[in-house]
Amino acid sequence: MFLKDEFLRLLEEDREFRYAIMGLLGIVNLRNAVSDLVSAMRALTEEVKGVRADVNELKSGFSSLGNRVSKIETRIGSIETRISSIEARLDGVEVRLDKVEGRLDRIEESLDRIDRTMERMIMSLEEEANYVAQYYLGQRGIVVKTGPTYLDARYEFDIYGTNGRVTVVGEAKVRAGPDTVREVNDRVNEAIKQLS
Incomplete structure (x- = not known):
């Protein structure tokens, strides 16, 4: 030890x-x-x-970042919902536009028919007006062959005829009042000045 x-x-x-x-x-x-x-x-x-x-x-x-992604996902979901709503509304608008186009086509067809009918009526109205003018002038002993005439684009007359002594100028209208008579008279006077 x-x-x-x-x-x-x-x-x-x-x-x-x-x-x-x-x-x-x-x-x-x-x-x-x-x-x-x-x-x-x-x-x-x-x-x-x-x-x-x-x-x-x-x-x-x-x-x-997770919070921001979550917020972005929420906003994207909201945007997708709004886009779906807009698409649904656009589908409705397209359906309505198709109906409107169909109606416009039918209106256009109707207007074409009315246009053709009016043209035939106007032609027959002008023919009838020339026939009546010649008839009444013949009743007074005046022989004048009348028909539509065009001096230029501004001066178109439905009734026009001359025999050298008498000149007849007029318009064929379904309805005529004092204003129509004044308007035709003014156009005739202007045409005379153009030709003089």
Whole structure:
């Protein structure tokens, strides 16, 4: 026991002895290794803290991005709903336009028929007016052949005829009032001035 006590005392009191023993036992290398390990653990702990901060920042960014994506999805859903509504309304408008086009086609056909009928009526009215004018002039002993005439685009007359002594100028109208007579008279006077 004496040796053990002496050995423990030297370890406690003699620093050089203690380092020599530590060197022999490899404790210095172990101490250095533990010191290096502690330094590495501190550095690793700092790295982990940095990584945690980065991860938390990424989580926050992803959360914000998720909220924005959710809002965008909601807006897109709203836009899709509005587009569907507009498409449905456009389908209704197309159906109504098809009906309107059908009606317009029928109106156009009716107008064409009316136009042709009016043209035939006007032609027969002009023919009848010339026949009646010739008949009444013949009743008074005046023989004049009448018919429609065109001096130019402005001066078209439904009844016109001359025998050298008498000239007859007139318009064939379904209805004629004082204004119509004045208008025909003014056109005849203008035509006379043009021809003079």
